[in-house]
Structure formats: C-alpha cells, structure tokens
Amino acid sequence: MTSTYSLAVVAGDGIGPEVTEQALKVLDVVAQGSGLTFDRTAYDLGARRWHATGETLPDSVLEEIRGHDAILLGAVGDPSVPSGVLERGLLLRLRFELDHYVNLRPSKLFPGVPTPLADPGDIDFVVVREGTEGPYVGNGGAIRVGTPHEVATEVSLNTAFGVERVVRDAFARAQARPRRKLTLVHKNNVLVHAGHLWSRTVDAVAAEFPDITVDYLHVDAATIFLATDPARFDVIVTDNLFGDILTDLAAAVTGGIGLAASGNVNPDRTAPSMFEPVHGSAPDIAGQSKADPTAAILSAGLLLDHLGHAAEAARITAAVEADIAARDGQPRSTQEVGEAIASRVAAEVSVA
Amino acid sequence: MTSTYSLAVVAGDGIGPEVTEQALKVLDVVAQGSGLTFDRTAYDLGARRWHATGETLPDSVLEEIRGHDAILLGAVGDPSVPSGVLERGLLLRLRFELDHYVNLRPSKLFPGVPTPLADPGDIDFVVVREGTEGPYVGNGGAIRVGTPHEVATEVSLNTAFGVERVVRDAFARAQARPRRKLTLVHKNNVLVHAGHLWSRTVDAVAAEFPDITVDYLHVDAATIFLATDPARFDVIVTDNLFGDILTDLAAAVTGGIGLAASGNVNPDRTAPSMFEPVHGSAPDIAGQSKADPTAAILSAGLLLDHLGHAAEAARITAAVEADIAARDGQPRSTQEVGEAIASRVAAEVSVA
Ligand SMILES: CC(C)[C@H](C(=O)O)[C@@H](O)C(=O)O
Ligand SMILES: CC(C)[C@H](C(=O)O)[C@@H](O)C(=O)O
Numbered sequence: 030m031t032s033t034y035s036l037a038v039v040a041g042d043g044i045g046p047e048v049t050e051q052a053l054k055v056l057d058v059v060a061q062g063s064g065l066t067f068d069r070t071a072y073d074l075g076a077r078r079w080h081a082t083g084e085t086l087p088d089s090v091l092e093e094i095r096g097h098d099a100i101l102l103g104a105v106g107d108p109s110v111p112s113g114v115l116e117r118g119l120l121l122r123l124r125f126e127l128d129h130y131v132n133l134r135p136s137k138l139f140p141g142v143p144t145p146l147a148d149p150g151d152i153d154f155v156v157v158r159e160g161t162e163g164p165y166v167g168n169g170g171a172i173r174v175g176t177p178h179e180v181a182t183e184v185s186l187n188t189a190f191g192v193e194r195v196v197r198d199a200f201a202r203a204q205a206r207p208r209r210k211l212t213l214v215h216k217n218n219v220l221v222h223a224g225h226l227w228s229r230t231v232d233a234v235a236a237e238f239p240d241i242t243v244d245y246l247h248v249d250a251a252t253i254f255l256a257t258d259p260a261r262f263d264v265i266v267t268d269n270l271f272g273d274i275l276t277d278l279a280a281a282v283t284g285g286i287g288l289a290a291s292g293n294v295n296p297d298r299t300a301p302s303m304f305e306p307v308h309g310s311a312p313d314i315a316g317q318s319k320a321d322p323t324a325a326i327l328s329a330g331l332l333l334d335h336l337g338h339a340a341e342a343a344r345i346t347a348a349v350e351a352d353i354a355a356r357d358g359q360p361r362s363t364q365e366v367g368e369a370i371a372s373r374v375a376a377e378v379s380v381a
Numbered sequence: 382m383t384s385t386y387s388l389a390v391v392a393g394d395g396i397g398p399e400v401t402e403q404a405l406k407v408l409d410v411v412a413q414g415s416g417l418t419f420d421r422t423a424y425d426l427g428a429r430r431w432h433a434t435g436e437t438l439p440d441s442v443l444e445e446i447r448g449h450d451a452i453l454l455g456a457v458g459d460p461s462v463p464s465g466v467l468e469r470g471l472l473l474r475l476r477f478e479l480d481h482y483v484n485l486r487p488s489k490l491f492p493g494v495p496t497p498l499a500d501p502g503d504i505d506f507v508v509v510r511e512g513t514e515g516p517y518v519g520n521g522g523a524i525r526v527g528t529p530h531e532v533a534t535e536v537s538l539n540t541a542f543g544v545e546r547v548v549r550d551a552f553a554r555a556q557a558r559p560r561r562k563l564t565l566v567h568k569n570n571v572l573v574h575a576g577h578l579w580s581r582t583v584d585a586v587a588a589e590f591p592d593i594t595v596d597y598l599h600v601d602a603a604t605i606f607l608a609t610d611p612a613r614f615d616v617i618v619t620d621n622l623f624g625d626i627l628t629d630l631a632a633a634v635t636g637g638i639g640l641a642a643s644g645n646v647n648p649d650r651t652a653p654s655m656f657e658p659v660h661g662s663a664p665d666i667a668g669q670s671k672a673d674p675t676a677a678i679l680s681a682g683l684l685l686d687h688l689g690h691a692a693e694a695a696r697i698t699a700a701v702e703a704d705i706a707a708r709d710g711q712p713r714s715t716q717e718v719g720e721a722i723a724s725r726v727a728a729e730v731s732v733a
Binding site: 106112113116117121144145146147148164165167169170171173174175176177178179180181182183184185186187188189190193216217218219220221222223224225226228229248249250252253255256257270273274276277278280281282285286 | 458464465468469473496497498499500516517519521522523525526527528529530531532533534535536537538539540541542545568569570571572573574575576577578580581600601602604605607608609622625626628629630632633634637638
C-alpha cells in the first residue's frame with residue numbers, strides 16, 4: 030500500500046525553521062520504505078512576512094492550507110512584532126479556523142532525561158487542552174487606552190457544545206490507556222459559571238464511562254501535584270488557558286520544552302490537524318544551531334499517528350528514546366541531533 | 382509604649398480553627414513583654430453558618446469586621462457547600478470589600494526544608510498578586526444552563542487605576558530588597574487587552590525606578606522557571622488568577638503549602654488587612670490535629686509587620702526557622718508544632 034499526503038509546512042519564526050528542517054528529515058526517512066510520501070508546500074508566514082506586507086494569515090493562504098492533509102508548524106512570534114499580533118493573527122487563527130478543539134500534549138519522562146525534580150517517579154500522562162474556546166477567544170477590548178481611566182476586559186467564552194466534545198475526546202483517550210484515569214482541572218470555586226459547566230459536563234460524560242476513575246483539581250492545586258507527584262496523572266482535561274500553563278510546567282518536569290511535542294487536532298477531520306513543538310520561537314538562540322529539534326521531531330510522530338500510521342509513529346518515538354538514552358551531556362548542534370535520530374530511524378528499518 | 386489592637390478572627394472551615402488557634406497562641410506570646418495587646422473577636426463564618434442560616438457574610442458582620450485593626454483568617458471552603466458559595470461569598474467578598482489590592486505572598490526556602498526540587502538554589506522572592514480585579518471580579522454568567530446550548534462566560538476586568546496601584550506597591554517592595562528586581566508575569570501575547578495594560582503600566586512606573594531591573598515573562602514560561610530556577614525571582618507582580626496559580630507552585634517548591642503565609646493588604650489602610658495561610662481548609666484531615674500550623678503562624682507574623690511591629694514579626698520568623706531546622710521528620714500534632722514555636726518565641730525574649 031502506498032499513500033501520498035499533502036503537508037503544509039509553516040516553519041515560522043526564530044528557531045522554527047531550524048527544528049522543522051530536522052523534523053522533515055526524520056519524516057522522510059520514516060516515509061522511505063513505508064510506502065508513504067509527503068508532498069510538502071512551504072508557507073512563508075510569520076514575522077518576515079508581517080514586516081514585508083503587514084499580513085499575518087491572508088484568507089487565501091488559509092484556504093490553501095485547509096486543502097492539505099496535515100500541517101507541520103515550527104514556532105511563531107518575534108520581539109520585533111508587537112506581542113500578540115502573530116500569536117493571535119497566525120497561530121491562534123489557524124487553531125480556531127481549523128477547529129483544533131483538542132490540543133494534545135503528552136508528557137512522558139524518557140529514561141535518562143534530566144529533570145529538576147529530585148524524585149520524579151514514572152511520569153506518563155497526556156493533557157487534553159481545549160483549543161477553540163475559553164479566555165483564548167479574543168473576545169475583549171479596552172476603552173480610554175493609555176489614560177488613567179483605561180478599562181480592559183478579556184472574556185472567557187465556554188459552550189456546552191465546545192466543552193462536551195473535548196471532554197468526550199479525553200474520556201476516549203483515558204479509556205484506551207492502561208490506568209483509565211481522568212482529572213479535570215479548572216477553578217470552579219472562583220470561575221463558577223465556566224467551572225460549573227466543565228464540572229457538570231465531566232460528571233455527565235463520566236456516567237457513560239463507568240470504568241474510568243474521575244477526579245477534579247483546582248488549577249492551583251494541580252501545579253502543586255505537577256511539582257510533587259506528577260506520576261499520579263494519566264489524562265488531564267482542561268480549558269485553553271489552564272492547559273497552556275500546565276503543559277509548560279509539565280514539560281519542565283519531564284526534561285524541558287526541548288522535548289515537548291503537541292498536536293492541534295481536529296478529531297472530526299473537517300480540516301487538517303496541526304503539529305508543533307510546545308516551545309516558542311526562542312529568538313535569543315535562533316540561527317545558531319543550538320535549538321533542540323527533538324520536540325519538533327516528536328511532533329512529526331504525533332502527525333503520523335494522527336494520519337493512522339501508529340507503527341511509523343512508534344519508530345520515531347523509539348529512535349528519540351534511544352537517542353536520549355545515549356546523550357552524554359556533550360552539546361550537539363540542531364543538525365547533529367536531527368541526523369542522529371534520523372539514522373536511528375533508518376537503522377530500525379534495516380533491522381526489522 | 383503599649384498598643385492595643387482589635388483583631389477580627391475568622392477561623393473558618395476544616396483545619397482553619399486548629400491552625401488559627403496556634404497562630405493566636407504564638408501571637409499572644411509575642412505580645413507579652415512587647416507592650417502589645419490583641420483584643421480578639423471571633424466571627425463564626427463559613428460552612429456551619431451557611432448550613433444553619435444560609436448566610437455567607439451578612440452586611441452587618443462585614444461592617445463590624447471593618448471596624449477592626451486587622452483580620453486573622455484560617456481557611457474557607459467545605460465539600461458540603463456548593464463550590465464557590467463560600468469562596469465567592471465570604472473569602473473573596475472580604476478581599477474585595479476591604480480593598481485588599483495587594484495579595485502578598487512571600488516564598489522563601491528555609492534551611493532544612495524538604496523541597497521536591499533536586500537543586501533548588503537560594504529561593505527568596507515575594508509575589509505581589511493583584512487582589513481586587515482580573516478574572517476574580519465575579520463578572521460572568523450563563524444562559525441555557527444544563528442544556529446542550531449552554532453558554533458560560535467569565536469576564537476579566539482590569540483598570541488602569543487598579544493595575545497602577547498594585548504595580549507601584551510592587552516596585553516599592555523591590556526597591557526595599559537587596560536585589561531590586563521585578564518580574565511582570567502575564568500572558569500579553571494572547572490576552573492582549575489586559576496584558577498590554579499591565580505591560581504599559583509596568584513600563585511607565587519603571588521609568589520612576591531606574592535602579593530596578595525589570596523583566597517580563599508569560600505565565601506559562603514563569604511556571605517553567607519556578608520549577609527549574611526559582612532562585613532567579615525577587616519580586617513578581619501579576620494579576621489575580623496568575624498569582625493564585627504561581628503562589629501555589631511557589632509554595633510547592635519551597636516546602637509545601639504547610640509553610641506558605643499570605644497577607645491580603647490594603648496599603649492605604651482604609652480598611653483592615655487580612656492575613657491567612659495560602660493553604661485551604663483540607664477537610665480530609667480536619668479535626669485530627671494533623672495540620673501544620675506554620676503557615677498560619679507565619680501569617681500572624683505578616684500581620685505584626687503590617688501593623689508596624691517589624692521586630693516582633695522577625696521574632697516569629699526566627700522561631701519558625703529554628704523550629705524547622707530542628708525538625709527530624711517525626712510527625713507532630715498541630716498543637717505540638719504551635720507549642721514548640723511559641724516556646725521558642727518565649728525563649729528568644731528571655732535571652733534578649
Ligand atoms: C504562543 C502562544 C500563543 C501559545 C499559546 O498560548 O497557546 C503557546 O504558549 C503554546 O502553548 O502553544
Ligand atoms: C480559596 C480560593 C478562592 C483562593 C483563591 O483562589 O484566591 C485560594 O486558592 C487562595 O489562593 O487564597
């Protein structure tokens with residue numbers, strides 16, 4: 030069987046292009062011998078284009094991207110652009126327009142990875158972060174800007190439709206994992222309207238999944254457990270903003286954002302899903318071949334998994350695990366890490 | 382010189398009464414021999430009263446409390462009461478009505494305290510959390526509750542007035558500390574309206590404090606640094622919700638919420654300030670003499686400091702530090718910890 034996929038590549042800003050190059054290299058090695066072909070279209074979006082044209086994501090480009098099977102994204106954001114312009118106009122616009130309501134962020138402590146925790150335990154959980162609602166909707170504004178009478182608002186929008194679909198997705202994922210545990214994280218003692226919608230929805234869906242253990246944590250308490258006992262978590266489901274915060278912390282305790290992959294998934298497949306490292310554009314080290322491409326490479330693995338190629342995805346994870354186990358603390362360039370992982374993927378094939 | 386203060390005591394729910402009793406015991410020992418007297422009025426507020434009368438904080442009680450010099454609070458919240466009722470109706474109502482716009486949360490790793498971090502460094506920072514605005518204002522609602530068409534909102538309200546006064550307070554605190562560093566934490570690349578108000582305000586006030594080093598972190602990145610390099614922080618200023626999250630994490634890395642004290646401060650002294658441990662009511666261990674009263678005792682220290690008795694406050698901190706250094710991991714009851722710290726405070730006096 031051969032399959033050809035069209036891939037939209039948005040390398041973006043800062044270290045985005047460097048790490049994406051390595052992810053594509055590994056993807057190509059996996060593809061060879063698996064009967065898979067990835068036809069790539071590169072989209073020049075991000076700071077450079079904004080400076081040149083004032084555009085973040087033109088409608089016509091969005092429609093072109095929509096025609097692809099999947100999107101690989103590097104990183105978005107640059108200090109030369111006012112904060113929020115590219116994040117809201119490009120990254121979040123893609124997530125919202127393509128209905129990426131499941132923002133999937135696995136956290137696993139690979140053997141041999143240095144962690145800031147003295148006694149991390151066996152960390153292996155996944156955060157299902159809602160991706161199209163909450164405080165991220167961009168529904169807010171300000172009056173009397175720049176005066177002593179300025180008032181600025183941000184509105185968190187939450188719908189039964191939006192909460193239920195992501196909660197169902199999280200339950201299905203918990204069902205497929207050995208521990209079958211789901212933790213809702215919110216702040217329902219303060220944000221009572223949104224919080225109670227989330228809590229009621231989890232309670233209702235839980236009735237259909239009697240073999241799943243469900244618990245609830247306030248977001249502040251959840252950060253404590255991520256520092257003191259992260260191994261307790263299996264599947265976390267949470268809103269867009271809390272998920273943003275928790276997954277950076279989760280990345281920190283599992284060895285840093287150099288390793289954290291993510292998928293912006295449209296489970297209904299009405300539009301392409303998008304895969305990206307959790308890290309940002311890190312402009313301070315851009316262009317110096319210092320960035321760790323592992324998170325981007327693992328994101329390509331999530332992409333393969335989403336397209337139905339679990340075995341190929343597993344090859345990437347195995348190669349990354351082996352590479353990590355062999356790391357000796359010597360600095361390697363972005364390219365060297367990419368090459369090393371690509372060679373391991375290639376070697377796996379010849380062994381198999 | 383003798384001074385008499387009127388103290389409103391809201392012991393509250395769960396472990397609140399147990400830990401508050403120990404804090405009052407220590408406060409009394411400090412008072413003896415310092416010429417200070419604390420006249421106490423206990424207010425029966427919390428779950429019991431709500432079940433008995435349906436009241437959370439009657440206006441008349443609020444007005445009585447307002448007439449005091451300070452408030453000592455234990456903890457609020459109980460699983461028998463719907464989530465949010467006591468938090469919003471009692472705790473947050475006190476903070477908002479009494480204009481506690483500086484929620485002060487020091488984080489210090491005392492020598493000998495176990496921390497989850499392998500290499501914590503010398504942690505000593507303070508979070509200045511805004512206390513009267515942001516997503517905590519209770520400005521939200523829901524329609525079609527319980528139907529598939531439910532929509533729930535939460536509105537974060539931010540004013541130039543509210544942001545500027547807490548930012549000024551944070552700069553003044555940074556000025557008084559040896560490292561003179563201030564970090565603004567927000568999410569100004571997504572919550573652009575509120576975030577830019579905060580960023581612009583910090584920039585403007587910074588111009589008046591040229592010897593203070595200012596930086597900015599997104600809230601997600603801040604959690605990474607709290608796990609990997611918390612010693613980098615000196616003063617953090619942030620909004621109500623981000624402050625809630627960061628201070629629980631900060632407590633976790635400095636030995637747990639059993640040690641984290643806080644002050645809800647009205648710097649203009651138009652109403653009494655309120656001092657409380659960061660931990661909650663912990664109903665699972667309530668009434669078992671298992672709760673660590675150290676955070677409540679340290680909160681009484683912050684109360685003394687706020688009333689202008691820095692030397693007396695320092696006696697509490699010194700006694701707590703000495704007690705912590707002598708801990709050998711053997712479990713002690715709430716009373717035993719309180720007694721031990723009270724005896725050390727008493728001993729300090731006889732030595733001096
Ligand atoms: C860059 C930013 C808009 C983004 C987010 O907040 O979602 C990032 O932090 C992430 O987690 O993917
Ligand atoms: C109990 C709750 C309302 C409160 C808050 O969110 O402020 C608590 O978490 C705290 O940090 O004091």
